Amino acid sequence: MDTLKKAAFVAVIGRPSVGKSTLVNLLCGQKVAIVSAVPQTTRNAIRGIVNRPEGQLVFVDTPGRHASEKKLNKKLIEVGDRAIGESDLILYVLDASRLPGPEEDAIAAVLAPMAERTAAAVNKADLPGADVAGTRDYLTRTLPSLPPERCVTVSALEKTGAEELLSLLFSMAPQGDALYPDEYYTDQDVRFRIAEIIREKAINRLRQELPHSLYVDVADAELKDNDTRLWVRAFIIVERESQKGMVVGKDGRMIKAIRVAAQKDLDSIFEWKIDLDLRVKTSRDWRHNDGLLRRLVDR
Numbered sequence: 001m002d003t004l005k006k007a008a009f010v011a012v013i014g015r016p017s018v019g020k021s022t023l024v025n026l027l028c029g030q031k032v033a034i035v036s037a038v039p040q041t042t043r044n045a046i047r048g049i050v051n052r053p054e055g056q057l058v059f060v061d062t063p064g065r066h067a068s069e070k071k072l073n074k075k076l077i078e079v080g081d082r083a084i085g086e087s088d089l090i091l092y093v094l095d096a097s098r099l100p101g102p103e104e105d106a107i108a109a110v111l112a113p114m115a116e117r118t119a120a121a122v123n124k125a126d127l128p129g130a131d132v133a134g135t136r137d138y139l140t141r142t143l144p145s146l147p148p149e150r151c152v153t154v155s156a157l158e159k160t161g162a163e164e165l166l167s168l169l170f171s172m173a174p175q176g177d178a179l180y181p182d183e184y185y186t187d188q189d190v191r192f193r194i195a196e197i198i199r200e201k202a203i204n205r206l207r208q209e210l211p212h213s214l215y216v217d218v219a220d221a222e223l224k225d226n227d228t229r230l231w232v233r234a235f236i237i238v239e240r241e242s243q244k245g246m247v248v249g250k251d252g253r254m255i256k257a258i259r260v261a262a263q264k265d266l267d268s269i270f271e272w273k274i275d276l277d278l279r280v281k282t283s284r285d286w287r288h289n290d291g292l293l294r295r296l297v298d299r
């Protein structure tokens with residue numbers, strides 16, 4: 001008889017910079033799992049998927065990930081309940097090197113009624129200033145119904161604790177069929193993800209000058225060196241000739257900064273080493289191309 005498999009959406013929650021991305025990347029083995037919009041979770045972007053003989057875990061973002069700590073607090077209270085309510089499990093990530101403050105208290109308060117389906121990861125245990133025992137005590141005090149065995153000490157950076165955390169999550173996951181096919185990523189997804197990362201880096205740096213008027217097109221992508229390297233040619237597309245100069249910057253510094261920042265993220269996300277050839281071009285009409293473009297830009 002076949003053993004029934006497990007399947008769960010796992011909402012990843014925690015203050016900014018506690019190491020959620022690093023931890024999810026570690027749990028998912030650094031491999032790109034899924035990228036484009038996914039029907040069931042339009043509000044919660046998928047961060048990664050783990051496929052194992054035991055089943056499948058799909059890690060999803062919670063709102064407020066990009067909010068400042070103050071805004072995070074408010075957002076969590078507004079929408080946290082609902083978004084978290086849609087997932088089967090919650091992975092609550094804490095940073096052992098930072099004292100819990102009001103924001104941490106706000107998160108813990110939101111999670112308190114959902115403690116039965118929450119697992120906690122006390123991250124950054126590698127740092128000399130980490131107070132693992134203090135952080136675990138904090139959890140016991142603020143989430144008394146979260147038993148200590150559902151709290152795992154990890155270092156996402158030094159890659160420790162991941163196995164224990166995965167086993168814990170699988171043990172908590174409900175039985176069910178895989179939520180996504182094992183190899184749920186396509187060339188299209190990869191290109192989309194790359195374009196999004198470049199666009200984010202460009203917008204971060206050019207927000208003042210070019211709000212919403214740039215788009216990124218991954219024109220070409222090719223695997224090289226026994227599939228260890230992915231060469232990518234991408235264009236930042238602006239509407240007017242005059243905007244090109246802003247993207248390029250003095251002595252090419254702006255586009256270089258965008259490329260370096262994007263390259264760093266891409267290297268941490270994909271299993272390949274990425275060679276990024278980034279250029280700028282003008283296309284007056286790109287904004288009116290189709291619905292997809294508008295979706296990319298106006299989000």
Ligand SMILES: Nc1nc2c(ncn2[C@@H]2O[C@H](COP(=O)(O)OP(=O)(O)OP(=O)(O)O)[C@@H](O)[C@H]2O)c(=O)[nH]1
Binds near residue numbers: 065123157158
């Ligand atoms: N020393 C140490 N640093 C870590 C660890 N995990 C993450 N970091 C670092 O902490 C910083 C933030 O990590 P991210 O993974 O981006 O954190 P995040 O929670 O996803 O951040 P947001 O996306 O802003 O919510 C990065 O500089 C990581 O390298 C860890 O276990 N130990």
